Amino acid sequence: MSLTTGFPLACPIPLTDYPTVLLGHGGGGKLTQQLIERLMLPAFNNPWLGMRHDGAVMDLQGVRLAFTTDSYVVQPLIFPGGDIGRLAVNGTVNDLAMCGACPLWLSLGFILEEGLPMETLWRVIQSIQHAAKSANVSVVTGDTKVVEKGKGDGLFINTSGVGVVPAGVVIAPSQVRAGDAVLLSGDLGRHGIAIMAVREGLNFETTIESDTAPLADLVARLLAAKMQVHCLRDLTRGGLASGLIEIAHAAKVSIDIDETVLPIQEEVRGACELLGLDPLYVANEGRCVAFVAADDASRALELMRSHPLGRDATLIGYVADAAPSQVTVHNAIGSQRMLDLFSGEQLPRIC
């Protein structure tokens, strides 16, 4: 019997390089990009996917809907400042918000591992209920599967979300213009360090709490004030650096940022120095960058700072005229360096 699929069978990623999936393929760096660009985009190619945005915006008989999905595989399930349930709601709400949408409905897919304490599940469900209420979204459909002990990691959650994009709002990497101001909504790296500290049993003098938070209200206020917001990106895996690099590539622009103004908590900076990590690449779950027309930059910054989730908002740089699709960081001593995607996740150094 001949096996005919009608599709080319050759894998676009040379199998000799990556015969199996590595952890780095999920790290949000170069390997993740490679999976998306070489496997996903060619296979599912369409204009919405091609936008390379946090969600797809589709016109449905005059109403523009934003649609997104995300999966959560964090360990530990409960960590300082949050838990997997809160993360799942906030993450999906934020992806919709980054499209300029008002988030409305969420789906909830649970993959539970046999043996998960019911008390943990209940705590996560309560957390989801609370986070959904805070973000003003409804969980309208869901699914539950159980896998055998040893075949999961306690609990995985998948959420999809749907929201409505207000008339006239177009937020996408393609809207980014030379001269746009780059505003960062808050401090960097807290989520990644909080998770690492608990997971690896690192004891710091103070507890570093995750920054997980829903950003839809902050974005809605910017849009309601008629700010010329061209693009938004929430900072997740790969941190600020990866978010900016993705935008620079998708928008085909160059971005210059000033390292000296980046808000980073002392404890987070200390932990990063200790572990040899660059805070620019450490994950956040409640922070975004906004590309705003230069004329509106100071008003937008003021407005962000008046919001509880934007208290530490900072103007960190500008989109430059030149367009080699790169992100340049200027430091205090007048030198500069380029940011590049990591190959996988950052690894703590030896000494």
Added chain:
Amino acid sequence: MRFLDEYRDAKAIRGIASAITKITKRPWTLMEVCGGQTHAIVRFGIDELLPKLITLVHGPGCPVCVTSVELVDQAIAIAQRPEVIFCSFGDMLRVPGTSQDLFAAKAAGAEVRIVYSPVDAVALAREHPDREVVFFAVGFETTAPSTAMAVVLASQQHLTNFSMLVSHVLVPPAMEAVLSSPHNTVQGFLAAGHVCAIMGYTEYEPIAARYRVPIVVTGFEPLDILHGVLMCVAQLEEGRAEVENQYTRAVRREGNAQAMWAIREVFEIVPRKWRGIGPIARSGLGLRAPYDAFDAALRFDVATLSAEESSECISGLILQGIKKPIECPAFGTRCTPERPLGATMVSSEGACAAYYRYRRPAAAPSEAVA
């Protein structure tokens, strides 16, 4: 950040850079021994602040980079055994062996865990008496005391399921190897501050005298490094060749007695093969006979594994300060962090990784401070 920001102060940095420019009359080539210093130099653009007469070359001070391919292959072979939980510092997981790295072994089913301290691996052995826990003991004199203490701890607790694959290397023999090379261009050293915090710097004094080369024990922050350069250039311009200590806040001449005791209790000096460089006599630490039971190479019978290095990788020349990463024809093309030919491209202290990660924008000005 307290105790750190003051060493990154822009005004002070420019002040020292100016002082270096003022005293430099002739061309000098200095080697920073430690990969951590290389990363700081490239990350902060310290090289751009120096007068053109001064050339910084990068030394062999990255333990990940110099761990031989044989040892990486041995690590992978041990990790692949079903009874083994293999523990390593994060850096080592991406380093290519002959055909794969520890990450790939992990993806194929090996139980490989990142630990932050060898003592964590001992705790893991206690928690899993039915498994063999193996720690990949990589590093210079800096990490050797904690590795030694892990062995002492395992011995005191009578653990029979804990062992380590020892790959420790020593800095002074590597510096002598650099100076003895017929291709040597190094006229002064910035010695690795954290190594000296453990071992002190008496070992460096005969080297400075024998090779007529100034050695300045130097820290890792921008101000430290520039101060080290200033002290080194001052010696060269005055015709002196002494050991001086820039890193006085952390380093004493006699080192840390307790840490040195731990090293001497557990380890003995052995010959060691350095990746890209080859064998260097008396340049490694191996377990002393009373601690043989903790030697993973003996326990798992992998000591005879041999391996070939990539013939295209010039990391050996880079580690000896003879070439710079950008002089490698494969840099950034056939050799990238995703497809490295050698460890210098993936280690967090590797010179090639530093050049790749912190490369300057094409149009960036490169001006020395006047």
